[in-house]
Amino acid sequence: MAKKTGDNGIVLTEAQKRARRSRSIAIAVALAALVILFYVITLVKGPGVLVRPI
Amino acid sequence: MSLVSEGADFSVTSGSVYAEPGLAEPSLATVGDYIALLKPRVMSLVVFTALTGLAVAPSHIHPLIGFTAILCIAVGAGAAGALNMWYDADIDALMTRTARRPVPMGRIQPGEALAFGVTLAAFSVMTLGLLVNWLAAVLLAFTVFFYAVIYTAWLKRWTAQNIVIGGAAGALPPVIGWAAATGSVSLEPLLLFLLIFIWTPPHFWALALYKSDDYERAGVPMLPVVAGEVEARKQILLYTLLLAPLGVAPWLLGYAGALYGATAIVTGAIMLALAWQVYRERSPEERAGKRLFAFSILYLFLLFAVLLIERGWGGLLIRWAV
Numbered sequence: 001m002a003k004k005t006g007d008n009g010i011v012l013t014e015a016q017k018r019a020r021r022s023r024s025i026a027i028a029v030a031l032a033a034l035v036i037l038f039y040v041i042t043l044v045k046g047p048g049v050l051v052r053p054i
Numbered sequence: 055m056s057l058v059s060e061g062a063d064f065s066v067t068s069g070s071v072y073a074e075p076g077l078a079e080p081s082l083a084t085v086g087d088y089i090a091l092l093k094p095r096v097m098s099l100v101v102f103t104a105l106t107g108l109a110v111a112p113s114h115i116h117p118l119i120g121f122t123a124i125l126c127i128a129v130g131a132g133a134a135g136a137l138n139m140w141y142d143a144d145i146d147a148l149m150t151r152t153a154r155r156p157v158p159m160g161r162i163q164p165g166e167a168l169a170f171g172v173t174l175a176a177f178s179v180m181t182l183g184l185l186v187n188w189l190a191a192v193l194l195a196f197t198v199f200f201y202a203v204i205y206t207a208w209l210k211r212w213t214a215q216n217i218v219i220g221g222a223a224g225a226l227p228p229v230i231g232w233a234a235a236t237g238s239v240s241l242e243p244l245l246l247f248l249l250i251f252i253w254t255p256p257h258f259w260a261l262a263l264y265k266s267d268d269y270e271r272a273g274v275p276m277l278p279v280v281a282g283e284v285e286a287r288k289q290i291l292l293y294t295l296l297l298a299p300l301g302v303a304p305w306l307l308g309y310a311g312a313l314y315g316a317t318a319i320v321t322g323a324i325m326l327a328l329a330w331q332v333y334r335e336r337s338p339e340e341r342a343g344k345r346l347f348a349f350s351i352l353y354l355f356l357l358f359a360v361l362l363i364e365r366g367w368g369g370l371l372i373r374w375a376v
Contacts (some may be wrong), residue, residue: 026085041185044118048186
């Protein structure tokens, strides 16, 4: 259980820190993968990236 | 609106400073909890049927664009699952099959599940539209909307036909896959849609037969609960009588080869035999229901797998195999 202490604000427990760290890493990995995906697809599609048929 | 989403206290805050209004307990949710929100088992079937739709389509699609399409469909399906778990947290907590899901367990707060689902839904639809095509994106958006709003928020708690109509959401992935590859929709993907659509009722009613206590406790009007087990058994048999010939139809219409035809005939006959056993069974243990439920998954998997092998990427797999 996290605690609220005087000047230090909210102090996370070790379990909460571990959970937050694992979520942060997952978000970073997902964002990096998306950046790479968009970049490579832009290369693959070339000028066709601007063509959007419905 | 689900009871949980209206702010039920999961008691994790009791005794801490976060019990004060406006303070939320820092989350203990792990990455695994968020993955569980995506319903990975359902997602695997969605990915497989969408891949089949994409691979049997006559158009060539760049492998990376195809991968992106499948990724977006998978994430969209996961988003629909997360929204379902957000809305249904109250009834999930009452059923043995779903009680250990992250929201009823209190590992993920309802608002977090909602935000996660909405974000993934928007992102998957926009990415599919921008990187693949907008017809596929519109179909994906409709699928997520249909599952999260029409099925989950409306039909599921209202009518015994919930999974019949709601089955449309689960049946759309091969159509989205086809649309991603071709930019259009034709009779062949609609046949695959119809196959999953008709497969859904006997599949879920077989489960509902031996989980009817769960559904009754949660107040979900599944057919065995509302109309009785005898009627449910009859409906299972009737839908399977429709399903078996429909499974053979892609071969009869020339969309699939002899291997698919033989597989569809044999597995369709087994489905019929199991549905007949369900119809005749009066045992409270519901052995026949469990067998039909398990085999129905294998049935759908086999039909799509054979179609993928025979027709996928212009028959590439079968040429490679022989």
